[in-house]
Structure formats: C-alpha cells, structure tokens
Amino acid sequence: MNNSSVLKDIRIEESEKSVKNRAVYRITVLAVLAVLCILAFLCSVSLGALKIPVRDVIKAIVDPTEDINRQIIWNIRLPRTLVAALVGICLSLSGVILQGVMRNPLAAPNIIGVSSGGGLAAVIILIMLPDFYYLITPFAFIGALASTILIYLLAWKNGIKPMRMILAGVAVSSFLGAGINALMIFFPDRVHGVVGFMVGGLAARTWKHFYLLWPYTLAGFALAVISARKLNVLMLGDDIATSLGVCVERTRLFFIAISSLLAASAVSIVGLLGFVGLIVPHMSRLIIGSDHKYLFPASALFGAALLMFCDTVARVVMDPVEIPVGIIMAFLGAPFFLYLLRGGLKRNVEN
C-alpha cells in the first residue's frame, strides 16, 4: 500500500500545477501539529492526580522556592512530560525511517529487533539478577542494538533486501520473545516488575532519564531531517536510486543505524512501547503525505503530542493508581488510527 501510494504521491506531486498550494498546506499542517504539541505539553504539566490551579503551576515553574507545588510540578510532572515527548519523537521517527527504508507499511521498531532484544535484556536483569536492577537501562540499550546488528548480519547476502531483513527480523524477534516468555514462565513469582516493562510506562521518570535521552533524540532528529531527501530517493526503488547517484547499501545502513539508536534509547528508558512507532508514522503520512522533508518533523510533533496526551490520561483516569501509558496509547490510538485509515482525512491528502 505504502509503496504504490508513495509513488503515486510523488507522481501527483510532479504533475501538480499548484505545487505552491501543497507547500502551504503542509506548512499549515506542521503549524497545527506544533500547536497541538504545545497544548498537550500544557495539559500534561497542569493536569495530574493533584489539582493545581494554572497560576500556581506557572509560579512553581518560575519560582524555585521549595514547596509542595514546586516539588510536584518541577520534580515530577515536568521531567515526566519531557521524557514522554522525547520518547514519542524517538519512536515515531524510528518508525518513519524504517517504513521508508524497508518500503513496507508494517515495519516498526520491533521489526528490527529493538523491542525483543531490549526486552530480553531487561527481563534477564529483572528476573535473574534483581540485585543489578540499576543496569536495566544500559543493558536494554545494548540488547536492542545487538539484536538489530544480528538481524542485519543474518539478512546480509550480497546486500540487504528489505524483505529479507523483515523476515529475519520476525524470526529473531520471535526467538528472543520465546526467551522472554520462558523466563516469565520459569519464574512466575518474579513477573511483577516485568509486566510493567513489557507494556511500557512513564511512572517515576525524572530529570535523570531526560538527560540520558535528549542527546540521542536531538542527534537522531537532526540526522534524519538533514538526510530526508536521500530517503525520498531511496523510496523510488533501488535501481532508480542507484541511477540517481545514491549508494543504496550504505544509505540504507545509515538509516537503519539512526532508527535503531532512536528506538533503543527510548525503549531502554520506558520499556516496550512499540506501538507508537507503527502508528504515528502512518497517521502523519495520512495527514501530510510522504515527502520525508515534511514527514519527519510532522511525525516527531505528532508522536510527542500523542504520548504527552496519553500519559496525562494515564495519570488522571484512575487516580491515585496509574495505568501504564502503553495501554492508554493502544486504547485511544488504535481507534483514532482506524478512523484515519477509513478515510477520515482522505480529502485533504488528495487535494
């Protein structure tokens, strides 16, 4: 679907007389998404288990004197919101890149083994070595990257064919997934901490996690936006891309590396929130089209807004109990995605 619609898109673009109109539409969409993102941020910071009036929220952010509001806004809500935004950006960018590189609409961070590799590493720590729980983040990161490299090597045969990489990814993921399930079955009394990681949640994320995450997000985003044109060319197919002077193999590896870094950093901090990486790129593509120059910033904004919004819901709905954001994500995101898929915004895209 993606492949043909993308080609169609590009052809339409070329034949379009009013290219200018299109650019205006896209910039408007980006602006709207940016506003949405800011709204979601404000919602997330000002809503929570405790009702704090907006005036006090602003005061707590500006005024560093320690009191309960400052404690809650500055030390709990703000870092958590920012981590949510970064994770949203990382996972959705990773998804966009993978769907582009693989030219497959089902590609997502879990296809390149990020989820299963990171998951297995984390579960090994949580279940077998609970004394070393503080190693979860670095271990999950290493596990995620290692399984991506493994999949890449397994799929290598005089170059990488996207389909072969996807199949290798599915195989390796189910292999590692079996490892996770085996551990959970053999140690049923220790599963408690694991479930949270598998669903993905943002509880208790603080400034420390924010500092860990932002360099990857920024670097990944910058690299992706700079090389957006290359990905556009790559999507025309290997032959055309080669004839246009792009080294297909090297470019593909470059993009896979960026996307696995982005996804691995996010997964190691919040757990397996893979769903974001599958759905946000499609939503953004439905709204803004397939030109990666616009698609990258659009998905980043959309991913950040969606995750901040869902996390707000996750904190408020069952106060004082929190629901892992992955669950809210799936409940709210999937129907919305289906609505878009059924043509909710079709008219706009085809104009």
Place this chain on the structure above:
Amino acid sequence: MKKAVKIISMLMIICITMTAFIGCTSKTESVKDTGTTKPEFIKNETADKLTVLDPVGNEVTLDKKPERVVVLMNSLLDLWYMAGGTAVARVTGKENVPEAAKDIEEVGGMGSPNVEKIVSLKPNLVILSSGMSSHREIKDILDKNNIQSLYINYLTYNDFINTLDLFTRLTGREDIFNTSIADIQKKVQETTAKVSKEKKPRVLILFATTKSVQCELPIGLTGDMVNMLGAENIASGSPVEGATKVEFSMERIVEKDPDIILVTTMGDADKCKARVKEDIESNQAWAGLRAVKEGNVHYLPKDLYVYKPNARYPEAVENLAKILYPGVFK
C-alpha cells in the same frame, strides 16, 4: 456521513475504555473471595471426609489423611509439613521448602507444572494455588483422572491461619493447630496488642526499585502485616482493591508525605540497599519526602516480606513493629 463515522469512532473508544474498566472490576471480585472465615469455608466434617468451600466458590469434598500428596507451591508445601503432612512431590525452588521435603520428586516449576508427571505419581490429593492460571488449567485434567485437588489462596496472615486450620483437619492433626499454631497466634497477638494504643504512623510500602512506583496494598503480604499493626497504608483505598500491588501516583505520595517508607525487594536487600538509597536521594522528587530526609526508609529482607514467613510470622510481625513503633521497643 463523515459525522456518522466520527460518532461511531468516538463510541468505539468509549466502549473499549469501558470494557477495560469492567474487566478490572470483575477481576477485583474474584480475588475478593479470599477473606473466607473459618466457619464459612468448612462446610461439613466427618471422621474421614471434609467438605470445604474453596476460594473460587465451589464446594469440594476431600478424603482425610491422604497418603500421596503433590503440592504445587512451596509456601503451601511448608504449611502442609507444618500441619503434619508429607508430600510425594513438589515444584522446583528453594524458598520455603521444608528440610524434610528437600529430596522429594519435582514436577516442574510453579508456573509450568508437568501434568503427566503429576498424574503418573497417582496422588490422592493435589494442592493448588487459585492465584496461578497454570494451576487452574491443571484442575480440569485432575478432575477427569479422578484425582482430588484443592485450591488454596494464600496471601495474608488470616489465610495462613485458615489454611493451617484446614490442613490440620485434613491430616487429622488438630493437636498441632491447638498447640504450636496457637502459640504462633499468641505471639503475634502479643505484638499487635503492644502497639494498639500507639499513634498510628503513615506508611508507604514500595516494591523493589524507584524505576517504577509499585506500592503494596493492605491485601499484600507486607501490606497485611502493616495493617495488623494498625499503621495507615497511604496507598489503601485505591480503586483496584483486588490487586496486591499497584502503580501509584508519585504526586499523591508527595501530597500524603508518609512517615515511614518500607522497601521490599526481589533481590538481596543488603546488596540493593546502597543502590536504592542512592537512587532515592539523587531523585529530587523522592529526596523531598520527610521520611527520606529523616532517614525513615527501611529495607525489608525478602525471606520474611516477599516470600511467606510461615512459621516465622511472629518474627516478621515483631520486626515490622520495631520499625513502625520504635518508641515501644526500646
């Protein structure tokens, strides 16, 4: 048309969210069945038969003094031996396995017991935990093979006493219940009596790490002991009463500012201590709590507060009382 689609999709969202919550509540009810009291769960008793109401609400008639018994959870195995019983097989694991049962046959892990092996041992009674889905799956097969089986739900101190009551009736050793078990009960009561008039501290029970905020509710093992000692669990009264642990709002913790924080961990408490301490103190949200500032964060050893303390209940309750009421135990 477009509007219709919009409305339908909104309805869908609402429906799905609703089902999620309905799912939660029904789960709550099934776990709530645990608090059966003694006269309720013993339905009928004769010289060689015992009819009990099991935790899932079925009446089960069992033969007394079963010869070949398989126990699929080691904390229950421990109780079975305390009640004077012996078993022919158990599940893998080291915690709570009584000395006498160390070398008996193993029938797989608690989460994945081997049904064929269990059936081939021709047991007269299989003791299951109703909280384990794998045990519920086995129950049918056992029924078809005419093997008697019994669900136990063991979460709290009350369950501990009730289960021993039931087990001693089955083994025909009510004398044990009236002597050594009564002794345990007496010691526990002495401890709870000592602190009954004290000012109640407000307590938070945190599970394992600061990476997530998992708090134990009054129905959990430590939560139950905290409750017995009259302290106030700040996580109680949350909407999912059925669960033993919930992901709790950090904001609420800051708001309620507990007097004492108890930390239970799956790992080795001593090894984790330094690390958890560092984590807590480096995290401004935690460091601002009064309990952290005043050094009232306590790490509980897993053998008494994560695994069931069983015969060591008096010790577990007393140690906890010393932490909660330092003024009383000087």
